[in-house]
Amino acid sequence: MKNNSYTVAVLGAGNIGSAVISRLLHLDNEVININLSKVLVSDSTKDRDFDSNLITEDFNEIANDENIDLVIEVLGGVEPGKEYIKELLQKGKSVITANKDIIADCGEELIKTAQENNACLYFEAAVAAGIPVLKPLIESLRGEELSRVAGIINGTSNYILTAMEEGSTYGDALQNAQELGYAEPDPTNDVEGIDAKYKAMILSLLCFGVSPSTDDVYTEGISKITKEDFDWAKRLNKTIKLVAQIDNSQEGFNARVYPVLVDSKHPLAAIRGALNAVLVEGENINQLVFSGPGAGAAPTASAIIGDVLSACHQMASNQTNWYPLRTPKTGDKAIKDVDSSWFIRLSVKDEPGVLAAIASLFGKNNVSIESVIQEGRGDNAELVLVTHEASEHNLTSSIDSIANLDSVSSVTSTIRVYL
Numbered sequence: 241m242k243n244n245s246y247t248v249a250v251l252g253a254g255n256i257g258s259a260v261i262s263r264l265l266h267l268d269n270e271v272i273n274i275n276l277s278k279v280l281v282s283d284s285t286k287d288r289d290f291d292s293n294l295i296t297e298d299f300n301e302i303a304n305d306e307n308i309d310l311v312i313e314v315l316g317g318v319e320p321g322k323e324y325i326k327e328l329l330q331k332g333k334s335v336i337t338a339n340k341d342i343i344a345d346c347g348e349e350l351i352k353t354a355q356e357n358n359a360c361l362y363f364e365a366a367v368a369a370g371i372p373v374l375k376p377l378i379e380s381l382r383g384e385e386l387s388r389v390a391g392i393i394n395g396t397s398n399y400i401l402t403a404m405e406e407g408s409t410y411g412d413a414l415q416n417a418q419e420l421g422y423a424e425p426d427p428t429n430d431v432e433g434i435d436a437k438y439k440a441m442i443l444s445l446l447c448f449g450v451s452p453s454t455d456d457v458y459t460e461g462i463s464k465i466t467k468e469d470f471d472w473a474k475r476l477n478k479t480i481k482l483v484a485q486i487d488n489s490q491e492g493f494n495a496r497v498y499p500v501l502v503d504s505k506h507p508l509a510a511i512r513g514a515l516n517a518v519l520v521e522g523e524n525i526n527q528l529v530f531s532g533p534g535a536g537a538a539p540t541a542s543a544i545i546g547d548v549l550s551a552c553h554q555m556a557s558n559q560t561n562w563y564p565l566r567t568p569k570t571g572d573k574a575i576k577d578v579d580s581s582w583f584i585r586l587s588v589k590d591e592p593g594v595l596a597a598i599a600s601l602f603g604k605n606n607v608s609i610e611s612v613i614q615e616g617r618g619d620n621a622e623l624v625l626v627t628h629e630a631s632e633h634n635l636t637s638s639i640d641s642i643a644n645l646d647s648v649s650s651v652t653s654t655i656r657v658y659l
């Protein structure tokens with residue numbers, strides 16, 4: 241770094257890397273001068289739309305180049321990116337990454353490595369890509385004790401759920417998302433909530449100082465949601481969203497990801513298609529909602545360029561990483577102790593005493609019923625119940641017993657209600 245000039249390298253020139261490289265080459269900043277010196281790729285023979293002299297296949301050329309101040313990691317996957325980031329930070333180089341898998345896996349360790357080596361580590365693009373949400377959470381809200389962070393942070397599943405709200409089946413919506421490039425050929429990570437779980441782990445660390453393991457974050461995806469669930473949601477003036485929810489109260493900390501029925505007037509209900517949103521609650525701020533594009537090359541590159549400029553300012557003032565990890569205030573609360581309200585659909589035989597038997601089993605588990613609707617007659621009657629708040633443990637015990645009743649043919653669906 242000399243007179244506000246910084247030398248930068250990029251690891252990866254794929255979908256995101258090429259958008260970042262294009263932005264770096266055309267960056268017009270009057271204060272900071274950025275020189276792109278090297279780009280790491282796995283195949284240097286591929287055609288690229290930037291100067292081929294920048295390309296290398298040898299990471300050591302970047303790691304050992306003392307002129308390089310800052311490295312942007314956009315390789316994808318966990319390895320070799322994780323080891324590369326560690327080595328670069330240990331050498332005192334600042335790192336920007338868009339890689340949620342690496343930050344969820346060892347973000348706390350990497351932040352400490354950055355701090356110990358007087359380097360910066362930034363990862364705004366790893367959560368909700370184009371929405372600047374980590375910096376406001378960490379900087380602007382540094383003085384706030386947050387009670388909840390909840391988000392629609394997987395654009396693929398939100399795209400599918402929005403299409404289902406508009407009448408598609410799950411299968412058709414998924415196929416359409418794949419044809420449009422919103423969903424991978426293997427959509428498991430997106431539709432089973434795994435991608436949202438990793439982002440929830442990053443938010444847990446930054447907002448509450450808690451670094452949960454993957455097993456600590458209870459996760460359910462959207463693949464069991466049906467068109468009929470949406471029909472019922474509509475009748476109840478609600479919609480269905482995949483929400484990552486992190487609560488921190490006197491009773492404890494819990495992070496989880498699952499589909500929920502959301503009231504149609506709630507801000508999260510308005511987040512449609514591939515958009516993302518992060519909602520934050522705290523005593524002084526009441527409720528804030530950040531929303532926008534949570535994926536795509538241009539929005540992701542925008543977040544990365546913002547991080548590059550922040551890191552350069554930081555290096556100019558010889559400061560280290562600005563992530564002030566919070567100290568956890570409370571212990572963990574297991575999912576079984578979390579209070580939920582459930583929407584339950586049962587296929588029942590329409591005969592005297594069915595409802596009384598079901599109500600009695602809920603009562604034995606201290607679960608009270610908010611509303612009941614019965615439709616149909618004979619052996620194909622449908623019973624739709626919404627419970628009041630009860631612990632997950634009591635709700636699952638009730639459902640297990642109800643499923644065993646002779647008069648209950650099947651528990652068609654159970655979906656939590658967003659509280």
Ligand SMILES: NC(=O)c1ccc[n+]([C@@H]2O[C@H](COP(=O)([O-])OP(=O)(O)OC[C@H]3O[C@@H](n4cnc5c(N)ncnc54)[C@H](OP(=O)(O)O)[C@@H]3O)[C@@H](O)[C@H]2O)c1
Binds near residue numbers: 254534
């Ligand atoms: N897509 C989004 O909207 C989005 C949003 C937020 C964050 N992200 C994150 O951004 C990152 C990059 O994603 P992407 O879609 O740009 O990936 P991508 O298109 O697959 O590009 C990966 C790039 O890394 C290079 N590469 C991979 N492994 C390498 C290795 N071992 N050594 C050297 N080079 C290697 C590839 O080289 P070749 O070109 O030679 O194959 C390619 O240029 C991921 O962590 C992703 O999660 C993506």
